[in-house]
Amino acid sequence: MEPTPDLSHLTRRDYDRIYEPAEDTFLLLDALELDANALRAAKPQICLEIGSGSGCVSTFLGKILGSSVLYLCTDINFHACRCTFLTGVQNQVILDPINTSLDSAVQYRLMHGVDIILFNPPYVPTSSDEAEDAQEARTIEGSWAGGFNGMELTNVFLERVERLMSFQGKFYLVAVKQNDIEHIRRLMLHSHGLKSEIVLQRRAGREYLFVIRFTR
Template sequence: MSLPTPIYDLKQFDSVYEPSEDTFLFIDALEADLEYIHSLRPSCILEVGSGSGIVITSLARHFQTQCLFFATDINPVACLCTKQTAYLNNVVVHCTNMNLYCNFKSIFDIILFNPPYVCTEDSEIKPGINRSWAGGRDGRIIIDQFLSQLKLFLSDSGVCYMVALKENKPYEIMATMKVLGFNSCIIKERRILGEHLFVIRFIKEGNLK
């Protein structure tokens, strides 16, 4: 099983994060975990902060009509870009302009998040393309907001995948999530361009899958 990189075109979307090494690591990690993902028999898949849309579209191409696909982004231009990427690949992704998943009332079987993880001053988290990478102190401002709400939106048998940087203190994140009722593990890591990146998998305690 594989997840080929979707077709995408960002020429009209200057304020959208260009797919980079972290994006492709994320897709590689999902590809490596496809057997596990299939075992969950997911029906609803969400990507938070979809940006270009290539990550959620890669899964949509794989599962086709077996699942419903949703995405959110705080940048309205990124929502348009995600919709275009889905269209270029002949799949449907419902993308909504919102912060994280604050407006949803439903739960999801798979949640994906490649957060703004770069360590910056909190003041650098501002509208525009900065929001796609600026993460505040330890790169954790948005990460911690996302994870604090995860339990409300992930199904009991579901799984969340998140990208993190070494400077985000991934093992501290995993310990915090243990307290919040999640088991977690690193499923892929890679050192690229001076960054040490991780993909972390979270499942609720008691999930025997």
């Protein structure tokens, strides 16, 4: 059992600017741990986390898979990129953060080349204006403000993810019940040919969280 990454280098001032790991983060860690043997057996070469925040998730995956893998981590928030890098250093995992929105800086170079994709998106339903303002400001609000049905930013990435995935690729998505899990799964199957399975689900306060794994 892999321990949760050491985040003791991050301070309250950091968490005023980036998303602090919470129940959704830990559910994703648990899902990756459940799949750990299959992930190792697939011998992935490139992993990509969208919206890495503190770097906790990619660091955890790095501990599972080891140093032979390239760990790319994007975040629109520059401070999150800095914290991601430092979390890797703190835990002896080499992470490569990229300050960009979603996969914008890498989508063409990585076409059909990414073996593991991780996305814990801003899934909280808000107004569209609030979600758009949060992304433009590149601040902590962008880590949770999801717009209509909490899906506005997620929908943008769902249109791109199949082009990123390698033949053996796996895509892990965190979602809440209000996002309409079955609609997401049908959309990805019918529009992009990606099969899916709910790896884990858990109630956390008022939220009911899911981790969905998509494969070809």
